[in-house]
Amino acid sequence: MSIGIGEALALGSAAAWAVGVILARQLGATLPPLALNLMKNGLILALLAPVVLFLHAGQWPQMPMRDVALVLASGVLGIAVADTLYFRALNELGAGRMGVIGNLYSPLVLLMGFLWLDERLGARQWLGFGLVGLGVLLVTRPPREWRTHPAHTLRGVLIGMSAIALMAIAIVMVKRILEEQPLLWVTVLRLAGAVAGLLLIAALPGLRRHRAFDPGKVPWHRLILAAVIGQGLSMVLWLGGYKYTSASVAAILNESASVFLVILAAVWLREPLGRRGAVGVLLTFSGIACMLLGRATP
Template identity: 35%
Template sequence: MLGSVLSLLSAFFWASAVILFKKSGEVFSPISLNIYKSFVALILVSLTMVILNIPFFPDKPINDWLLLAASGFIGITLADLFFFIALNRLGAGLVAIVECLYLPSVIFFSFILLGENLSVGAIIGGLLVLTAVFVGSIKRKKDLDKTLKQRRENKNPLPGIIIGCLSMIFLAAGIVMIKNLLERTDVFWATLVRVTAATVSLLVLILFHPKRKQYFRELKFSKGWLIALPASFTGNYLALLCWVAGMKYTTASRAAILNQMSTIFIFILAAIFLKEKITVNKSIAILLALTGACLAIFI
């Protein structure tokens, strides 16, 4: 039950951060935003470990360090970089549909790498959650025509969709590959190693990038920090820790089903804080998703 609760909390925190990250994308490029939020997560996780007296250099085999570092590069450096590119190209609505690939990707990697099998309740629950995301993302014809017109005027969405799909595949692979390791590892230390590896690799990327001056300029203190800082705290500290802990304390497949609830939480939070209308489609989607989550947890 603990893993299920943490996975749901991760979805909630990530949903809260997505809208803020979208706003941050108007100030930061994907690379500078990725390194910014990784630095914030690194500082916050380090401070938490100091307060809780968790050792930074536990006596662990070198293979554990390398596996976590590889997970950080794949699941944070690559996955988050591609996610922010897709978010800028497609917008939050279309990205929400692309994110549906995360659940089947985790199930696939869990079966291949861990030999996990889903219960009947989990299968039905997962299908209900995926259906809910599709139903909730359906737009009225008027809004759809407007969106299609904007896409034609701006850019072809196909590259953004491909990049978003790669993001979900990298995200799934990056967490499933350390599932067994997490079961014998402190969550904070594992998160620290992953974030450190991601931060270092991003710094190397920036240093050798032809636009490095632009990226360093974007990282200077500005009004954009007022949006990026709370987004990073919520999405890359609270959500990240709950996500890793959820994977630790339940099966990867069940955690993924509950993580997919982030899209549904976005619908609800947008209605509460942005005064967006809860349509019939979104109401049906919320009911379907809640039902699916309950089936995944209790059956």
């Protein structure tokens, strides 16, 4: 069994995201979601842009304006709009239901990859997809006492599905650009689109309470560390996964983030894994092995 650079980056992204979630666990108590999202993406953009300019000697890549526009739009749709809708759905549905809706991501990328990118999965990849999906479903299904009873379930489901669909569309639309252009430049442009979109959303009337916070109560060291690992490193690895392997394979391997989160919570925070969680972890890693045993047809 061998692992290519694309598969390694996709798995690394999932692990980095999980570490970021653990680090950011207490930030929600001091920062509203819109402010947290804007600050994380703005911080990474401010850190990464000078690095990219230095590495490329200040030279702009040979990227057509159409590609630049697509990458910027991907940031607006996939981060600014999608994340805003995601947090809105999370508030209406609760973490349990939203976790289940989040499992729509990889099937949507598979469908779009089939229709728009002419990607095909082999038998082992389909088996891996099923095992990963089942494993993630097991570890993200919350205990009964965590479940919520929202008043607007249908509206929340539609908002949540829209968020996941936008995330899938936003990555598939830049897949070919990622293959042809420097990874870090695409990352910076996508972040620029995201920050611009988030600033526009934050400026909308009626959203003041969603961006107001007390700076004195924010654990800034934790915010910076969570942003660097869970947002910056994770995003570079995530886009790298889509650059070096098929969108379908990358999306399926990205689903392992929930499993990495459960493992880290058990090891780091001493949270009980439980029999269901252990089975979910085993199924997910079995699915990953199946994905690596056979490569998707480009």
